[in-house]
Amino acid sequence: MHKKIEVLKKELSKAVIGQEQMIDGLLIGLLSDGHILVEGVPGLAKTTTINALSKALGLESKRIQFTPDLLPSDIIGAQIYNPQTNDFGIKKGPLFTNLLLADEINRAPSKVQSALLEVMQERQVTIGDETFRIEPPFLVMATQNPIEQEGVYALPEAQLDRFMMKLVVTHNSEEDELAIMRKAATKSFEKVEPVLDREELDELRKEVNHVYVDGEVERYIVQLIAATREPERFGLESLKTELMYGASPRASIDLYKAAKAKAFLRGNDHVTPADIGFVVHDVLRHRIVLSYEARAKGISPDEIISKIIREVPIP
Amino acid sequence: MKNSLGKKMVSIFIFFSIVLLYGEGFTSNAILDKEDAYIKEPVILTFEIKQTDHSKVMFFDFTLAESDAYEFHRLDAKEIDSYQGAQIHYTYLIYPLKSGIIDISFHLIQKVTTKENVAYSFSGDRDNVKGITTTDTPIALKPLQLTVKPLPEGTELVGDFTLTHQIKNHEANAYEPIPFNIEIKGKGYPPILENIFLPTDDYTLFQETPEIRAIRTAENTYNTVIYSMAMNAKKSFTLDEIEIKAFNPTTQKSYIPTIPKQEFIINPIAHSALVDKVDSPAPLKASDWSWIGTLMGYIVVFFSGFLTAKSVQWHQKERHKSDPFIEKITRTNDPKKLLSLLIAEDSKKFASAIEKLEAHLYSKKALDLKAIKKELNA
Numbered sequence: 128m129h130k131k132i133e134v135l136k137k138e139l140s141k142a143v144i145g146q147e148q149m150i151d152g153l154l155i156g157l158l159s160d161g162h163i164l165v166e167g168v169p170g171l172a173k174t175t176t177i178n179a180l181s182k183a184l185g186l187e188s189k190r191i192q193f194t195p196d197l198l199p200s201d202i203i204g205a206q207i208y209n210p211q212t213n214d215f216g217i218k219k220g221p222l223f224t225n226l227l228l229a230d231e232i233n234r235a236p237s238k239v240q241s242a243l244l245e246v247m248q249e250r251q252v253t254i255g256d257e258t259f260r261i262e263p264p265f266l267v268m269a270t271q272n273p274i275e276q277e278g279v280y281a282l283p284e285a286q287l288d289r290f291m292m293k294l295v296v297t298h299n300s301e302e303d304e305l306a307i308m309r310k311a312a313t314k315s316f317e318k319v320e321p322v323l324d325r326e327e328l329d330e331l332r333k334e335v336n337h338v339y340v341d342g343e344v345e346r347y348i349v350q351l352i353a354a355t356r357e358p359e360r361f362g363l364e365s366l367k368t369e370l371m372y373g374a375s376p377r378a379s380i381d382l383y384k385a386a387k388a389k390a391f392l393r394g395n396d397h398v399t400p401a402d403i404g405f406v407v408h409d410v411l412r413h414r415i416v417l418s419y420e421a422r423a424k425g426i427s428p429d430e431i432i433s434k435i436i437r438e439v440p441i442p
Numbered sequence: 443m444k445n446s447l448g449k450k451m452v453s454i455f456i457f458f459s460i461v462l463l464y465g466e467g468f469t470s471n472a473i474l475d476k477e478d479a480y481i482k483e484p485v486i487l488t489f490e491i492k493q494t495d496h497s498k499v500m501f502f503d504f505t506l507a508e509s510d511a512y513e514f515h516r517l518d519a520k521e522i523d524s525y526q527g528a529q530i531h532y533t534y535l536i537y538p539l540k541s542g543i544i545d546i547s548f549h550l551i552q553k554v555t556t557k558e559n560v561a562y563s564f565s566g567d568r569d570n571v572k573g574i575t576t577t578d579t580p581i582a583l584k585p586l587q588l589t590v591k592p593l594p595e596g597t598e599l600v601g602d603f604t605l606t607h608q609i610k611n612h613e614a615n616a617y618e619p620i621p622f623n624i625e626i627k628g629k630g631y632p633p634i635l636e637n638i639f640l641p642t643d644d645y646t647l648f649q650e651t652p653e654i655r656a657i658r659t660a661e662n663t664y665n666t667v668i669y670s671m672a673m674n675a676k677k678s679f680t681l682d683e684i685e686i687k688a689f690n691p692t693t694q695k696s697y698i699p700t701i702p703k704q705e706f707i708i709n710p711i712a713h714s715a716l717v718d719k720v721d722s723p724a725p726l727k728a729s730d731w732s733w734i735g736t737l738m739g740y741i742v743v744f745f746s747g748f749l750t751a752k753s754v755q756w757h758q759k760e761r762h763k764s765d766p767f768i769e770k771i772t773r774t775n776d777p778k779k780l781l782s783l784l785i786a787e788d789s790k791k792f793a794s795a796i797e798k799l800e801a802h803l804y805s806k807k808a809l810d811l812k813a814i815k816k817e818l819n820a
């Protein structure tokens with residue numbers, strides 16, 4: 128089964144150079160029913176990656192550019208009057224897809240964000256008096272631009288919690304950028320071909336469910352999350368003033384699922400603390416709320432998570 | 443009486459040289475006020491262009507051709523501005539520079555355009571200048587000939603000049619400067635002389651660039667040239683009489699403006715008194731070791747730079763040594779603790795070491811902790 132992942136990654140590398148972290152994140156989300164929030168400057172191949180993934184898996188993908196004048200009906204759909212039948216028909220929005228790139232999600236007002244995030248959680252949409260189920264697999268990759276702060280609507284913590292992981296995507300290495308530049312200039316990017324079908328993807332998802340997690344490792348996950356809520360229990364008194372809110376139970380679930388998917392991607396049939404270590408920052412960084420004091424000191428959520436990892440005993 | 447008046451009238455109207463041209467829609471004529479002149483004697487040239495074809499718009503570019511046989515200055519250009527009837531009157535002052543028969547040549551370009559082109563050019567503004575499109579035709583004009591007579595031999599000035607001089611004192615201390623001004627004033631060819639004094643060892647001469655004031659008129663050039671200079675010497679000396687040979691073309695007579703012989707008494711003075719006590723430089727020493735100071739300065743600067751560069755390296759090493767993460771790694775001997783440290787620091791960066799530790803801890807594989815630490819410290 129792990130070979131299929133290798134084949135998939137190889138196919139994706141035809142269109143996407145570098146950005147292994149983003150590809151791994153997307154695969155983790157896809158294999159464990161999670162959604163991904165990506166923070167990074169424009170031009171980091173976010174759309175390309177989503178498109179390549181959809182082609183490689185034979186899935187449908189769509190992109191929504193969030194703008195301040197976007198309405199919920201623009202993304203979920205609306206009832207449209209049909210003069211021929213003298214009746215209202217349903218026009219489904221771009222949400223009805225498998226892979227959705229919600230670009231610059233923080234540019235749209237909160238009512239649009241809420242509409243999307245609700246669908247992400249419930250996986251169903253109600254238009255008028257009719258409810259539609261979004262067929263799996265359904266993955267939302269939302270992006271936030273960290274540069275611009277004017278005219279944006281920051282996502283509230285409760286909404287951020289619905290994302291399984293928050294990836295901070297940085298620029299490619301110089302070598303990768305050189306390769307991208309050459310390929311883009313000569314238009315020599317290879318065409319991505321479907322290498323897995325839906326059934327195979329479903330099988331992979333089932334395999335991920337079967338990845339074994341030892342009781343001690345499960346406890347380790349719970350302890351990591353608990354340390355964000357009660358740091359003093361783990362000898363982290365200093366974090367008491369730096370943390371306003373710890374991570375929610377959804378964080379434990381997502382860390383558990385993400386660690387399983389990571390172990391699977393690495394070709395393992397069981398989760399080790401190393402698998403947790405590979406995903407813990409991405410799973411927790413958007414779920415903990417720092418105090419004003421910590422923000423004033425310039426402390427980042429990643430630093431807090433690192434302190435917790437150092438102190439919580441590894442099984 | 444009638445006869446003599448008639449001759450004068452004829453001589454007024456019959457100019458010495460006339461070039462008359464009937465061009466494409468215009469006429470022109472050039473007139474010199476004399477048919478012969480001495481070298482450097484002023485000659486006035488008038489040139490007139492008159493448009494005869496009034497159906498076109500015409501402009502003219504006119505100038506004298508450069509030549510080493512004469513020099514010229516434009517004194518005036520009068521333009522009568524009437525509707526499609528250009529009429530221009532140029533006046534030039536010419537000084538012939540070579541004897542014999544010389545040709546005075548011209549450059550004339552006729553520029554023809556239309557009313558529409560003129561109107562278009564006016565539609566532009568400061569930031570959008572629109573030029574006038576013209577059809578340019580160079581017009582060949584026959585050169586005027588002028589007979590130039592040579593000057594009497596040795597003539598340095600041509601015109602009517604007076605020579606005056608001003609010497610503030612005739613007595614000074616050794617090496618003390620004696621100011622000396624010479625002024626040449628009058629009308630004629632600008633009296634600029636290369637060397638008024640012959641070179642001598644009796645005194646040292648300091649000369650400024652002569653101050654020249656020249657006003658050109660339709661008659662001649664009115665000049666005032668002032669030569670400012672100073673002399674100093676260590677002993678008394680005599681300045682010989684200065685004679686400048688001049689020629690007045692109007693009277694056709696030579697004359698010699700003169701500065702009489704001058705005696706200067708120089709009082710000897712002790713050398714020590716000559717030293718500038720305010721801004722005096724340090725006396726030269728028999729053996730000058732100042733280069734050692736300069737060399738030491740360079741060595742100090744070199745070593746400061748070298749040590750600064752080295753100190754940056756030392757600091758980097760020091761920082762590397764005192765990096766708390768590296769210190770923690772060095773101190774840790776428990777693989778589990780090391781694993782948590784690496785995950786906390788950067789799981790992606792240390793993925794290789796994490797995988798080795800993971801294999802040891804959870805798959806019971808052998809571990810070379812020292813090798814991992816060495817890899818991490820590198």
